[in-house]
Amino acid sequence: MRNLSDRASPELALGERLRQARELSSFSQGEAAQALGITSAALSQYETGKRRIEALTLERIARLYGVPVTYFFTALDATNQQEQSDWETALRTMAKTLASVSKAGIAKLIxxxxxxxxxxxxxxxPFLGMPHHPFAALPNQEYSxxxxxELAQRVRRYYNLGIAPLLNVKSFLDAQGYQVFAIPLGEGEEALSGxxxxxxxxxxxxxxxETQAYTRYPFTLSHEIAHSLFHWNRPAVLCRVSEQTSEPLEELADRFASYFLIPQEGLQERLEAMTIKTVKHPEEVIHIARYFGVSYKAAVHRLETDRKLGASKDVFKGVKPVTLAKSLGYSPLPYEFGVRPLAPEDRLPRIFVELSYQALEKGLLSLRKVAENLGISDLELEDRLYGEVAEDSEEAYA
Structure with missing residues (x-):
């Protein structure tokens, strides 16, 4: 293969880099074209240097493939391969079997x-570095x-959580040094939940x-906590929705999440406070779900696991949790309004937002670049940074 610097046409060099970036991200030409909203013929012409590419289109392609725009202008040949970290190689390799929307999500994450x-x-x-592993890695087998x-109880003890509800799992993970990202990964049985x-x-x-229902977020995050604590010896764990009841690895994480969010002692204490031994009415499920910060469906499943349902499961079907919660005096939760996209604090690690603001304050990055990194507009970032100060100043002189 000739060095790209030897090529007569810069379009050919750019086209070759476009093709390499697409293949690196495991997209077929058709998948990439569909995701970009262009024809396969147009993408083929870009990759063969037969058609000039606009800057905005190049930026969109870079975002889709999860590479910087500068990647397309760096010389590369068979004897001068750019280094790729092991974690990135593992993710891109696993992405090969995913649907195009999930591939795009993995590329965005990278x-x-x-x-x-x-x-x-x-x-x-200073970088955090590799974390201390408080628990031994577990083999991929079935567990009672x-x-x-018991695993969920041990984890709660380790983090001094007791039996109290964990109402904001994302904030808890941020405080423990986890880097938590919300990424669109598709819908349906073959989509990734996390x-x-x-x-x-x-x-x-x-x-x-990020695409899944808001009510699933706490459960998915708790599911991934199980992998981080007990399956840390694997290069990566990709969780498909379809595998959560068929793979021992996934089944363990699913059941862990249920016990972690609603600990046995905590559930028993709540039932005693409600002066009931078993749950017989949907209204009682709402009270439990709101107390522990989980979805109505998750609460029903958890009660069934501990044999605390005192009526047929049919009694708890066909319920509109939001409407029923309102009738019981509960205020609607933010996620119940279905507002998207999520705020930067909800879809990015806390340290990501914090360091972005630091870089802006120190003049290391422009406001526009910080806004782009946070996935918001320049105006929204300005409002976040200066809006409240302006309002406070006006109130001070009122």
């Missing part, structure tokens, strides 16, 4: 992780409910599918 690495370096912030409940892997500098990375 791009954001590179941005976070750059933020650490730019602000001279008693064993899984994933986990260890980054050599950033530590534990947890991802949850």
């Amino acid at each position: 791009g954001l992780i590179h941005v976070l690495e750059d933020l650490y370096r730019l602000t001279a912030t 409910d008693y064993q899984v409940a 994933l986990f892997f260890l980054h050599p500098y950033l530590g534990a990375i947890i991802v949850f599918n």
Whole structure:
């Protein structure tokens, strides 16, 4: 293969890099074209240098493949391959079997992780490094409910959580040094609900599918906690919705999440406070779900596991949880309004947002670049940074 610098046409060199980036991200030409909203013929012409590519289109392609725009202008041949970290290689290899929307999600994740690495370096912030593993890695085998409940209890004890509800799992993970990302990973049985892997500098990375229902977020995050604590010896764990009841690895994490969010002692205490031994009415499920910060469906499943349902499961079907909660005096939760996209604090690691603001304050990054990294507009970032100050000043002189 000739060195790209030897090619007569710069379009040919750029086209070759476009093709290599697409193949690196495991997209077929048809998948990539569909995701970009262009024809396969147009993408083919870009890759063969027969058609000039606009800057905006090049930026969109870079985002889709999870590479910086500069990637397309770096010489590369068979004897001068760019280095790719083991974690990135593992993710891109696993992405080969995924649907195109999930491939795009993995590529987006990789791009954001590179941005976070750059933020650490730019602000001279020490990297977290590999975390301490408080529990031994578990083999991929079946476990009894008693064993899984005991694992969840051990984890709660380790983090001094007791039996109290954990109402904001994302904030808890941020406080423990996890890097938590919300990424669109598709819908349906073959979509990813989330994933986990260890980054050599950033530590534990947890991802949850932003596309799934809001009510699933706490459960998915708790599911990934199980992988981070008991399956940390794997290069990465990608969790398909379809595998959560068929793979022992996934089944363990699913049941762990249930016991972690609603601990046995905590559930028993709540039932005693409600002066009931078993749950017989949907209204009682709402009270329990709201207390523990889980979905109505998750509460029903958990009650069934502990044999605390005192009526047929049919009694609890066909319920509209939001409407029923309102009738019981509960205020609607933010996620119940279905507002998207999520705020940066809800879809990015806390440290990502913090370091972005530091870089802006120190003049290391422009406002536009920080807004782009956070996935918001320049105006929204300005409002976040200066809006409240302006309002406070006006009130002070009123």
